[in-house]
Amino acid sequence: MTSRRTFIKGAAATVPVAALATPAIAQSKIKWRMQTYAGAALAAHVIKPAIDSFNKIAGDQMEIELSFADQLVPTGELFRAMQKGTIDAVQSDDDSMASPTEVTVFGGYFPFGSRYSLDVPVLFNQYGLGEIWDKEYSAVGVKHISAGAWDPCHFATKDPINSLADLKGKRVFTFPTAGRFLTQFGVVPVTLPWEDIEVAVQTGELDGVAWSGITEDYTVGWADVTNYFLTNNISGAWAGSFFANMDRWNELPENMKELLKVCMDQSHYYRQWWYWGGEADLRVNGTKMKLTTIPDEEWAQVETAAVKFWDEIAAESETKAKVVSIFRKYNDDMQKAGRPYRYG
Numbered sequence: 280m281t282s283r284r285t286f287i288k289g290a291a292a293t294v295p296v297a298a299l300a301t302p303a304i305a306q307s308k309i310k311w312r313m314q315t316y317a318g319a320a321l322a323a324h325v326i327k328p329a330i331d332s333f334n335k336i337a338g339d340q341m342e343i344e345l346s347f348a349d350q351l352v353p354t355g356e357l358f359r360a361m362q363k364g365t366i367d368a369v370q371s372d373d374d375s376m377a378s379p380t381e382v383t384v385f386g387g388y389f390p391f392g393s394r395y396s397l398d399v400p401v402l403f404n405q406y407g408l409g410e411i412w413d414k415e416y417s418a419v420g421v422k423h424i425s426a427g428a429w430d431p432c433h434f435a436t437k438d439p440i441n442s443l444a445d446l447k448g449k450r451v452f453t454f455p456t457a458g459r460f461l462t463q464f465g466v467v468p469v470t471l472p473w474e475d476i477e478v479a480v481q482t483g484e485l486d487g488v489a490w491s492g493i494t495e496d497y498t499v500g501w502a503d504v505t506n507y508f509l510t511n512n513i514s515g516a517w518a519g520s521f522f523a524n525m526d527r528w529n530e531l532p533e534n535m536k537e538l539l540k541v542c543m544d545q546s547h548y549y550r551q552w553w554y555w556g557g558e559a560d561l562r563v564n565g566t567k568m569k570l571t572t573i574p575d576e577e578w579a580q581v582e583t584a585a586v587k588f589w590d591e592i593a594a595e596s597e598t599k600a601k602v603v604s605i606f607r608k609y610n611d612d613m614q615k616a617g618r619p620y621r622y623g
Contacts, residue, residue, distance in 0.1 A: 427547030436487030
C-alpha cells in the first residue's frame with residue numbers, strides 16, 4: 280500500500296520546480312511625470328503624439344503622465360524640479376528651463392546658429408554637440424536623452440516692422456539669450472508665463488512676440504492678436520531636448536529606455552515636417568497676418584552683430600568656446616557645400 284508520504288513525494292516529482300517556488304510579486308507599473316514648455320494647443324503637436332504612442336506601446340510596464348506649460352512648476356524652475364526628482368522628465372530648451380550648465384545659452388534660439396531645421400540634429404549627431412550636452416548634464420544629475428529642431432524665430436507684432444528702427448522700444452516676449460542679443464536693437468525683452476502671452480498682447484503689455492515661427496502663431500492663438508509677421512528671422516530653428524532625472528533614468532529597464540529614445544525620435548521627425556510645411560503654407564495662404572520684410576542690406580547689420588555676439592559668448596568659458604567653434608565649422612562647411620545647404 281502506498282503510504283501518504285510516498286504519494287506526496289511521487290506527486291512532487293511530477294510538478295515543475297517553478298510551480299513549487301514562492302509566487303513572484305507582480306512588478307508594479309512604472310509611472311513618470313513629464314512637463315513640457317508648451318501650452319496645451321502647441322503640445323498637441325510637439326509632444327503629446329509621442330507620449331501617447333509611448334504609453335500605448337509600454338502597456339502595463341510604464342506610463343508617462345504629461346503636463347503642459349507651468350502646470351506643475353513654472354517653466355523657469357523645470358530644471359531644478361527635474362534634478363530634485365519632483366518631476367521625472369522634461370521637454371524644453373536649456374535656456375527656458377534655466378539650466379545651470381555651460382551650454383544653456385545655446386538652447387532655444389542661439390542667434391544665427393542654424394539656418395534650417397535639419398541643422399540642429401546634424402550638429403548634435405554628427406558635429407559633436409551631443410557629446411558635449413551629455414557630459415554637461417551627466418555632471419549635474421540629469422540625462423540628456425536627445426535634441427531636435429523646432430521652428431525658426433520671427434517677430435509677430437501689432438505694428439509693422441519694416442526697418443531696424445521699428446524694433447526700438449518694442450516690448451517683446453522672447454527667450455533669454457535671444458532677448459540679450461536683441462536689446463542692442465532697442466528691443467525690450469519681457470518674461471511672462473506662456474499662457475499669459477495672448478492676453479498681454481491684447482492689453483498692450485506686450486507689443487509682440489519673437490518666440491516662434493508662423494505655424495505656432497496660428498496654432499496657439501497669437502495670430503489672432505498680432506497683425507504683422509516679419510519674414511526675417513534671427514535663427515532658422517529652435518533647439519530643444521528631452522531630459523530626465525538621472526536616477527529615474529538609470530532605474531528603467533533597457534527596453535523602456537530604448538522605447539523612450541524611439542518615441543522621442545518620432546517626435547523630432549513629426550516636428551520636422553509639421554513646422555516646415557506649416558511655415559510655407561501659412562505665409563502663402565494664411566489670412567490673419569500681413570508679411571513684412573526688412574531689406575537684406577539692412578538686415579545684414581543683425582547678422583554682423585551675431586558674429587560679435589558669438590565672440591562674446593566664446594570668451595566666457597572653454598566649453599562655450601568649443602561649442603561656438605563647432606557652430607563656426609558647421610556653417611563654414613554648409614556655405615562651402617552650396618545649394619541646397621546654403622545660398623549666396
